[in-house]
Amino acid sequence: MPPGEFELIARWFTRQSVRSDVLLGVGDDAALLAPPPGQVLVAAADTLVAGRHFLPGTPAACIGHQALAVNLSDMAAMGAEPAWALLSLSMPQADPEWLDGFAQGLHALADAHDVALVGGDTVSGPLVITVCLLGFVPSGEALRRTGARVGDLLYVSGTPGLAGAGLELLRSGIESFDSTDDCVRRFLHAEPRVTLGRRLRSLASAAMDVSDGLLGDARKLAAASGVGLRIELERLPLAPALLARWPRDRCESFVLHGGDDYELLFTLPVANAGRVAELAQATGCELHCIGEIVAGEGVSCTRGGRVVAVPGTGFDHFAG
Amino acid sequence: MPPGEFELIARWFTRQSVRSDVLLGVGDDAALLAPPPGQVLVAAADTLVAGRHFLPGTPAACIGHQALAVNLSDMAAMGAEPAWALLSLSMPQADPEWLDGFAQGLHALADAHDVALVGGDTVSGPLVITVCLLGFVPSGEALRRTGARVGDLLYVSGTPGLAGAGLELLRSGIESFDSTDDCVRRFLHAEPRVTLGRRLRSLASAAMDVSDGLLGDARKLAAASGVGLRIELERLPLAPALLARWPRDRCESFVLHGGDDYELLFTLPVANAGRVAELAQATGCELHCIGEIVAGEGVSCTRGGRVVAVPGTGFDHFAG
Numbered sequence: 001m002p003p004g005e006f007e008l009i010a011r012w013f014t015r016q017s018v019r020s021d022v023l024l025g026v027g028d029d030a031a032l033l034a035p036p037p038g039q040v041l042v043a044a045a046d047t048l049v050a051g052r053h054f055l056p057g058t059p060a061a062c063i064g065h066q067a068l069a070v071n072l073s074d075m076a077a078m079g080a081e082p083a084w085a086l087l088s089l090s091m092p093q094a095d096p097e098w099l100d101g102f103a104q105g106l107h108a109l110a111d112a113h114d115v116a117l118v119g120g121d122t123v124s125g126p127l128v129i130t131v132c133l134l135g136f137v138p139s140g141e142a143l144r145r146t147g148a149r150v151g152d153l154l155y156v157s158g159t160p161g162l163a164g165a166g167l168e169l170l171r172s173g174i175e176s177f178d179s180t181d182d183c184v185r186r187f188l189h190a191e192p193r194v195t196l197g198r199r200l201r202s203l204a205s206a207a208m209d210v211s212d213g214l215l216g217d218a219r220k221l222a223a224a225s226g227v228g229l230r231i232e233l234e235r236l237p238l239a240p241a242l243l244a245r246w247p248r249d250r251c252e253s254f255v256l257h258g259g260d261d262y263e264l265l266f267t268l269p270v271a272n273a274g275r276v277a278e279l280a281q282a283t284g285c286e287l288h289c290i291g292e293i294v295a296g297e298g299v300s301c302t303r304g305g306r307v308v309a310v311p312g313t314g315f316d317h318f319a320g
Numbered sequence: 321m322p323p324g325e326f327e328l329i330a331r332w333f334t335r336q337s338v339r340s341d342v343l344l345g346v347g348d349d350a351a352l353l354a355p356p357p358g359q360v361l362v363a364a365a366d367t368l369v370a371g372r373h374f375l376p377g378t379p380a381a382c383i384g385h386q387a388l389a390v391n392l393s394d395m396a397a398m399g400a401e402p403a404w405a406l407l408s409l410s411m412p413q414a415d416p417e418w419l420d421g422f423a424q425g426l427h428a429l430a431d432a433h434d435v436a437l438v439g440g441d442t443v444s445g446p447l448v449i450t451v452c453l454l455g456f457v458p459s460g461e462a463l464r465r466t467g468a469r470v471g472d473l474l475y476v477s478g479t480p481g482l483a484g485a486g487l488e489l490l491r492s493g494i495e496s497f498d499s500t501d502d503c504v505r506r507f508l509h510a511e512p513r514v515t516l517g518r519r520l521r522s523l524a525s526a527a528m529d530v531s532d533g534l535l536g537d538a539r540k541l542a543a544a545s546g547v548g549l550r551i552e553l554e555r556l557p558l559a560p561a562l563l564a565r566w567p568r569d570r571c572e573s574f575v576l577h578g579g580d581d582y583e584l585l586f587t588l589p590v591a592n593a594g595r596v597a598e599l600a601q602a603t604g605c606e607l608h609c610i611g612e613i614v615a616g617e618g619v620s621c622t623r624g625g626r627v628v629a630v631p632g633t634g635f636d637h638f639a640g
Contacts, residue, residue, distance in 0.1 A: 023360060024462070024464065027465075027544070028398070028465050028466075028528075029393075029397035029398055029465070029528055029529055030363055030395065030397070030398045030400065030455075031362070031363045031364070032361070032362060032398070033360065033361040033362075033363060034360060035355045035361050037357060040343060040352050040353065040354060041352070041353040041354070041355050041454075042350045042351070043350055043353060043404065043406055043438065043439060043452075044349065044350035044351070044406070044439060045406040045407075045439060045440045045450070046441050047408040047441045047443050047450070049410050049443055049444070049445030049446070050445075052443060052445050073349075074349040074350045075350065077348075078348070078349055078350045078352070080350065084363065086364070086365040086452055087365075088365050088367040088408075090367055090369050090448050118363065119363060119364060119365060120365045121365055121366050123367050123369055123372060123373070124369070125369030125370075125371075125372050125446070125448060126369070126445070126446040126448065128369075128410050128445060128446065128448040130365070130367070130408040130441070130450040132363075132365050132406055132408075132450075132452035134361075134454075142344070144344065144348055145347075145349070146348075208349055209349055224347070
């Protein structure tokens with residue numbers, strides 16, 4: 001007999017919290033939490049839908065990881081320290097094997113970031129997972145999308161495009177879910193840049209996470225800050241795992257349009273550019289200057305100093 | 321052409337907040353919020369699935385209302401003051417007419433409780449709605465399920481059973497969604513007992529909301545407090561709208577087993593029983609003593625002082 005709702009919560013989603021700021025976790029009508037004094041609360045909620053955000057057959061542990069990772073990436077983009085998560089899990093049936101995997105993936109990433117699961121909901125329905133993640137940032141230090149200024153430099157962390165390429169390799173059947181290919185690994189195991197985000201608090205003028213494609217997300221940053229962005233295409237970091245499989249222009253397309261990167265796109269005043277090498281070393285994360293902030297609006301791309309047309313925008317869930 | 325994801329958020333879910341503690345609302349990677357000093361943060365997340373939590377054809381405004389109401393009820397059960405909501409909305413398509421209704425229902429209830437919508441997610445997928453609601457309670461004053469003591473009195477607010485009866489009237493086609501029947505109204509427009517919950521802080525020894533049926537929820541309260549509950553069946557409040565349609569034993573069954581009441585079940589030390597009439601008057605809410613706390617475990621029901629067997633437990637989403 002499959003486990004009931006209350007056994008399910010007790011068995012897979014109730015753990016002794018190691019955080020002393022969790023006054024009351026899973027099991028009552030709501031969680032009771034003690035925000036640290038002098039800090040601002042940061043709150044995000046992201047949803048994964050089966051067949052939209054993950055492929056049929058995706059290992060449950062990867063889904064559990066991803067459900068939290070997408071929210072950790074939002075915390076990273078704000079420069080916040082994540083703390084507490086609420087999980088809403090709608091699923092067709094309570095399959096113990098699937099739940100073992102899902103909980104393992106979720107809890108492992110939560111542990112790595114000292115996040116406590118404090119509440120949520122489990123219901124029967126289509127497989128749809130929402131995590132609401134709460135964290136803190138010292139008052140006045142949050143990173144926003146609105147602070148980019150003309151003359152600032154534009155950076156991206158890591159090597160975007162790998163995840164989008166990994167999705168294509170899985171979709172086309174070229175690679176399987178247990179592949180050790182760098183692209184597939186990155187797609188299935190996003191590594192949200194939480195440490196980098198925290199370190200950027202005092203350095204960056206604006207930041208956001210890249211989840212819907214670098215170019216489309218850059219347009220959002222430009223719009224939020226009321227500036228233009230100029231991306232120099234020859235400065236885009238092209239990962240060896242991309243170049244090993246595809247021609248250069250295809251690699252560039254993955255970098256500009258691929259989704260699910262969960263890297264950080266940020267702007268730095270020129271005066272802070274000298275701190276980047278040290279920051280990359282401290283966070284173990286490549287940081288690439290890919291352009292600059294200019295007067296105007298939107299994003300323009302250049303190659304060899306000349307503006308070139310680049311089609312496509314970011315992913316829109318409800319685009320016609 | 322249907323609206324895109326970003327137009328959708330801008331048009332239906334971005335409103336100027338009237339709360340000065342919202343430092344940054346919808347539109348960045350996460351919301352920035354200022355919890356009041358000296359208060360504990362209260363967090364809950366509840367999910368509605370089409371066909372499970374609401375019937376096919378339910379007016380969108382009722383779904384928007386319900387999505388927030390179920391979470392407000394959790395705040396009420398903790399004695400908390402609600403403040404900020406995050407909405408995760410998965411829906412098959414962005415239908416402007418449906419969104420008009422949904423947003424109207426959601427925002428009207430949010431306004432009534434001074435709740436600001438500060439973030440969330442919109443994705444395409446099956447109709448599944450999660451609201452994460454955050455609120456506050458003064459440190460040490462939250463109501464929990466664990467505080468009931470032997471000798472305390474057991475109370476329920478309002479007239480439970482109406483919503484379950486309303487669901488049956490709709491399901492059977494006896495009444496339609498625009499019916500003015502009290503049962504149907506209560507099912508479609510839950511009135512979470514937020515004011516009552518706040519007033520109970522200093523009076524009640526334990527509290528929870530009744531959402532899965534009074535009897536099953538009473539069993540959870542008993543288990544959490546490590547006590548037994550004795551319910552005197554003749555003290556159950558039977559609403560006129562129930563008695564007008566059904567025989568007395570059927571009405572009792574709606575009260576004990578019907579879901580979606582969103583009333584409060586709470587326990588009072590006998591010394592506080594004299595405050596109940598004043599509390600009912602102040603909150604405009606009937607309060608009925610239906611039993612007491614006894615040594616032991618579980619819930620027993622009596623009629624004329626004799627224990628009688630009552631079948632059935634609360635609703636379990638994954639019961640076999």
